Amino acid sequence: MDRHQLISLLNQLYNQSIPVEQAFARLKDLPYQDLGHAKIDHHRALRKGYPEVIFCQNKTAQQVVEIATAQLDHGETIYGTRANQEVLDSVKNSIEDVCIDSLAHCFWKKAPNWKKAEKVRGEIIICSAGTADLSVALEAQHTIEIFGHSCTLLSDVGVAGIHRLFSYKEMLSKASVIIAVAGMEGALPSVVAGYVSCPVIGVPTSVGYGSHLNGMVPLFAMLNSCASGLTVVNIDNGFGAACAAVSINSM
Amino acid sequence: MDRHQLISLLNQLYNQSIPVEQAFARLKDLPYQDLGHAKIDHHRALRKGYPEVIFCQNKTAQQVVEIATAQLDHGETIYGTRANQEVLDSVKNSIEDVCIDSLAHCFWKKAPNWKKAEKVRGEIIICSAGTADLSVALEAQHTIEIFGHSCTLLSDVGVAGIHRLFSYKEMLSKASVIIAVAGMEGALPSVVAGYVSCPVIGVPTSVGYGSHLNGMVPLFAMLNSCASGLTVVNIDNGFGAACAAVSINSM
Amino acid sequence: MDRHQLISLLNQLYNQSIPVEQAFARLKDLPYQDLGHAKIDHHRALRKGYPEVIFCQNKTAQQVVEIATAQLDHGETIYGTRANQEVLDSVKNSIEDVCIDSLAHCFWKKAPNWKKAEKVRGEIIICSAGTADLSVALEAQHTIEIFGHSCTLLSDVGVAGIHRLFSYKEMLSKASVIIAVAGMEGALPSVVAGYVSCPVIGVPTSVGYGSHLNGMVPLFAMLNSCASGLTVVNIDNGFGAACAAVSINSM
Amino acid sequence: MDRHQLISLLNQLYNQSIPVEQAFARLKDLPYQDLGHAKIDHHRALRKGYPEVIFCQNKTAQQVVEIATAQLDHGETIYGTRANQEVLDSVKNSIEDVCIDSLAHCFWKKAPNWKKAEKVRGEIIICSAGTADLSVALEAQHTIEIFGHSCTLLSDVGVAGIHRLFSYKEMLSKASVIIAVAGMEGALPSVVAGYVSCPVIGVPTSVGYGSHLNGMVPLFAMLNSCASGLTVVNIDNGFGAACAAVSINSM
Amino acid sequence: MDRHQLISLLNQLYNQSIPVEQAFARLKDLPYQDLGHAKIDHHRALRKGYPEVIFCQNKTAQQVVEIATAQLDHGETIYGTRANQEVLDSVKNSIEDVCIDSLAHCFWKKAPNWKKAEKVRGEIIICSAGTADLSVALEAQHTIEIFGHSCTLLSDVGVAGIHRLFSYKEMLSKASVIIAVAGMEGALPSVVAGYVSCPVIGVPTSVGYGSHLNGMVPLFAMLNSCASGLTVVNIDNGFGAACAAVSINSM
Amino acid sequence: MDRHQLISLLNQLYNQSIPVEQAFARLKDLPYQDLGHAKIDHHRALRKGYPEVIFCQNKTAQQVVEIATAQLDHGETIYGTRANQEVLDSVKNSIEDVCIDSLAHCFWKKAPNWKKAEKVRGEIIICSAGTADLSVALEAQHTIEIFGHSCTLLSDVGVAGIHRLFSYKEMLSKASVIIAVAGMEGALPSVVAGYVSCPVIGVPTSVGYGSHLNGMVPLFAMLNSCASGLTVVNIDNGFGAACAAVSINSM
């Protein structure tokens, strides 16, 4: 039951073309799901402030192209994450002028009416510990920019060269939210969160070897940090960190 | 070297009471740590926006009382977390008019000059899945209030009675940041984060049994949530979630 | 908005005491949660076919007594699980004629209008591998009986004495659903499920030592069983197995 | 000793061609295994209500084709699960009119005398959380249908879009048993089991990344669900869930 | 159906008081379990070569005393393992002349007709790495002796003082089977098995701390030994190792 | 210092060509390692009763061929385990008349003087739960036969078809040692060890999926078996089980 159906029903009642019992019968089981479905969808778009994103990891190249094409037909921005090379190639061949970043495993094409977010708190900064963590940091960066927020990426500022991080002290102190990406022992977010007052989001990466447990070690290290104000997302989840950062940075 | 020592040195140089070489010798090795120590301490107080907190878990009752007494002597607000009953009893006997919440394992006494934070974004809401998660939720609530922010606690709104949560839909949609506390399968933060646009911080608790792994299951469930905008803190870390929420809620 | 409020609103509209727009405004945001809340609560009682149960594990003795007393005042059956001795003692002192099984960590008092379930498929059988698994098996047994179903408990029929189990072959083959409780290597449910055609629910227990991992070994063994038709619940979760068995056994 | 040998022995005794002692000597050690072997095999077919299934995972293409061909020669329904593409290709080339579902990793060919199960309780419903969980859901669906039961598959009704699930509320409330398939944080079965009165079987899938632990996270989340009446099978075990559902749905 | 019922039936047939069909009908479903039950029990006693043992870990003091008393009444040897001090005290107070070893958590009283095993291969040797592993080694020693085999215990011969082990070289080379007990890094069984030709059974113990994982580390170390001929039992399972050693040492 | 050098030294002393001091100086630091090295090597061959085996897993095809060729040149039996197809192909091309079993990942060529072991206790039986466990069972079988012992392999006698195992009851009861190979839930060794009096060696396999943990589940299930007399080797370690069985079976 959508808005028009509901108004029609109410009009019928107002006009006494149907008795109260009949209206009650229909309304008491009001299929709020259907109404809710549409409403929630609009709500979702409104409140989240960003378009639907295609998570490509468990989809075939054909499926991804079909979804993206359908979105394009509706004039929407398309943005795909965790796309392997086969998917990226298919997207490139099927969609004109699509942007692709193979290192970040992302593709995107902004809608004609795409524009920067208007009410933002400030600048989002992404710190990446090692060059090997870069693909996760880039996923975060692209996500933030597609969602219309501003973002600066500081690469290779891990704790082994802690002075490099400190040389950005002023920039860090002015950030509205910081994403800190690190593999290995995952100490970067702790150091950053001990240094600034804004919210810090830690992203552990699967970069490492041996007892690294595919990223569980930096994940647990971040969760056990003694620096307050630090929250954490899943291993390699640059996208999730970006969503949280955009949410925090929105007014 | 503090401000006065530095100015004194510069004056000596200006007055040519010391040669350039001597000034250079002292300044080239400028012990930024000492200067930094003091500066960072002030910075810390300024930027974090909240007083030093006594983490009581690995401290004796005597140690906790000594620290709290010293803080009181300096006119500071005292706030202790993760205090067992023995510590709470000692604190109660030693510090006049101290407030104690045994369920939350916290105690506090606000400084005479304590006041509410002035520039905040809005209301922080804490959702607690079960009554057993309450002590963690209360730790978060007390922390937020000591730090001068406003906070509403919705208890017993777990996914088993998902309609109870939905009855607070409007309140949730107006929150500036939400803390969602859950043990067992830890599904509450996912449902909340799929429902609102503000940042959501998940706090897994050690409430459960069997294959619950002392809270690892809700922790991992939250990290693997398909709802975007959700970040996570350590198991039972109501304090950490509160710090992050306060940081997000500050302007 | 409950039934009466809704009918009142519809009558107002029918009588044209309010315009369509006003009715639409109230109904378009129909707080289905409130309606739903009540409805779901009734639904819950109706569909689950069993009363609210007090899970005592993370509750104080005082809390448990308060809840149980409130339920008694409403003429409901009370049933508490995972109660430690302190809780059981409080319950015993506070509630007249309450039944207590310390080994099963349960207490109960049936409501005056309690009666056996009417439409059941047949007999539920509980097989318990060792005497040490008995407390979990008893929790399942009491739950099934409180919920009004019939139940037979075969104790000490583990695979080390596999002939004992086989001596109940005929009884097993006539069961409508079987709960198989086992600790150690957890092989009993596999053997049972390879033997009968009815649904089998495995309950791993925390009985064991060394590399038993507090019940994870029998849990995983059951999950990896090559016998089809076997499903599993959490370690020591006799209550959950009973709920599933009652659900299966209901017509 | 088979049926004919036993009758022959009894005839000899009846005709007094052998004394009681000799018959006793042979019968007291009655090799029940041999007799039992055949009997149990028939029992198995009768009670389980479904044909032998070829689990292809650790078999070569040649082995699978040989088994399937032998079954066909005996006029049996063939049904293979967990077949990789190489196996499916071999089956396709070797067996005329075989049905293949590559996404579900299954193949089947119904026997000429195949027919629907006659005494069933009702409809089995499969809910699948994400599109990536579809291959597991399809394995369950094919299994249920080969075993002669009716089945409806609701795809993409995960908790991130919880209203989609709720739009099937009526259908769910009429199901005789529900299979809920979910990867990621595995919350779907909890929500479903909190919603219906029929038995719910959770199937965790290996869909996810990072700290997902190859499906251990949704597995543990389901085992720790606070919704009663939920039981669980192994990760990706759509076949096992189908067997249990068929068992529950049989009269 | 027991022996007498079977002979009666065969006599009826011999006397033609029943037809072949009726005898066949009763015999084809011969309840082998009942016959088997008794038979297997005797088999068990005969083949295992040792009495029933009371595993006390999950039994109350009262239960243990009841079982032991019943065994005594039947003139059997009693032997209890994993008894805590409360159980040992109850046993001491209830059973005259019972032998107790608190360090080994064992008690025993040999039956009047107890005697040494007659056909054994040779001497069983137990090597214990550290003094802290002694209680496990003693459980093995008592078990072997109760079962009638000879046994020598070499204590404190861990790899840290590898020369102490080597000083028993000749004794080790003459053993018929060796049990090697070790906690910490669990290297002793590897070194022993690389040194002798007889079977070696490794028993990991829960002695250790930190990343010792309650005995999982020595367990895994033994399982991954490069020395061939080594097999392993559960952590702290001195009893199980003794059973296996007795089985190997029997002719 | 080998035998000849030692005799030469002793002769020099006997002939007084060197003084006692000089002999003492050389002998007090007697490089027992060198003597020991040779001696231990002989000891090793003598006591273990089987030739050096080439563990191919971490060796290149070229390395394996070189080692095997060197052994052949010394007239030794060659036997390689865990050889992948590339290694097997190289061996086949390089060594005339070599025997290869691809399924078991083994190759061998008996020395001209190879002969059966003379003093054995009896027959070794290998039980394999499923067809997928066959490659591990075959590795054990080949190893036993190369080492000169007799061996029978019972394949596909898992607990899902427990009557099949029971049909070999007599054969099992006469075995001198049994190797039980099982993946999935690993219940076979428990059932076998509860059935026979001889030593039973459990071999968990990596056959399974989902929460099978690559064989950890059957490994732990076997370690936690309530059947006494069962010992365990590493996952897929058919070779190790064979070595232990040969050691037990030797007189």
Place this chain on the structure above:
Amino acid sequence: MDRHQLISLLNQLYNQSIPVEQAFARLKDLPYQDLGHAKIDHHRALRKGYPEVIFCQNKTAQQVVEIATAQLDHGETIYGTRANQEVLDSVKNSIEDVCIDSLAHCFWKKAPNWKKAEKVRGEIIICSAGTADLSVALEAQHTIEIFGHSCTLLSDVGVAGIHRLFSYKEMLSKASVIIAVAGMEGALPSVVAGYVSCPVIGVPTSVGYGSHLNGMVPLFAMLNSCASGLTVVNIDNGFGAACAAVSINSM
């Protein structure tokens, strides 16, 4: 065979009182273990440079006192680690003038001839991250001092207050070896090892909660550090770190 026996044998040979064959027979099986035993014992004392230490964790108070008293009777230094309060009380009551540090769980009494180590490389520094890590750091400190080396303990210099650590920059840069003790996320050793050129030994502690895994998180973080030159010991193993530091610091 000791030195005297060997010389006697050689004299007999020199004097031709025994033939070469007889000397060879005795010497070819030279029981190097006995000779070696004594030699190795002396070697051990000489090379390790420190007395035997009593590891009290799995010993009774009585056992500890007996060992310590025996050492005192031989004029040795006594030093006990991991002693609980009961052990410390017994030691205090039994041994005059013994030194006890309850926080470090240690006791000691230096031998009359105890003296500082003579040839050391320099100063050993212990950095302790938090006050809760102090007991582990103190165990290391006492061990180093008992072993005769010099040691400075810097407490509460964790990465949350990284400037405090940096204020000791000069002292750290002059250390000959550094022990860095940390619980929580275990980042301190990484930062220290990135800062100095001397060897750094990381000691993870079991201080933490939630997903801290009893010290596994800082252990793994240290093992995965990107700072080179860092090695690690077991959780809470201050003693082991001290032994390694003393070994490195010895000339």
Place this chain on the structure above:
Amino acid sequence: MDRHQLISLLNQLYNQSIPVEQAFARLKDLPYQDLGHAKIDHHRALRKGYPEVIFCQNKTAQQVVEIATAQLDHGETIYGTRANQEVLDSVKNSIEDVCIDSLAHCFWKKAPNWKKAEKVRGEIIICSAGTADLSVALEAQHTIEIFGHSCTLLSDVGVAGIHRLFSYKEMLSKASVIIAVAGMEGALPSVVAGYVSCPVIGVPTSVGYGSHLNGMVPLFAMLNSCASGLTVVNIDNGFGAACAAVSINSM
């Protein structure tokens, strides 16, 4: 601000061309990071005593070649570790006279001014347990030699042939530091550390199968060793062990 800028500023002040306030303003915010950056870089080179190393694991062939070429252009020694074959081929094609060890996954080219380290304590010895551990041992060996220290590699001296290790007793006793590399059960470092007085660094390797957990078993075994003076690095981290050994061996 570098040295020249600082001197210039101080000269301006001395010459009174700027007032004290202006100098103070610039100096109070002295960007110690920039100064520190340069200083720390020099410190790093000086104190670590070895060149920058290219960790190739997460770098493309192109990236590695670019970095190496840049280093060559500055006249530096290049040294790359963990390079796969593709990287090694690219390096070989791009850099003249580069040395490559495919087994060790390393390449290097010494700078013209490369020379041996001058002040070293003695010889570093690497013991490798099995031939399969060789690639890790070689990485350590190359690293040590590039860093200008002397090193001897003893291969295939595992505890299964413990006499081989003992034959190097004298060499081991003279080492200044020993690296012990072992996979499987990881017992070698324990035995070595129980044998010598110098520091021993254990390197667990990922060589093994089954319950080996990709090297976690030898890692944990080494951490739980009862031999004192042993420290450990990450699995397969030959490079890290070499850095620590060089640090220890430097005067």
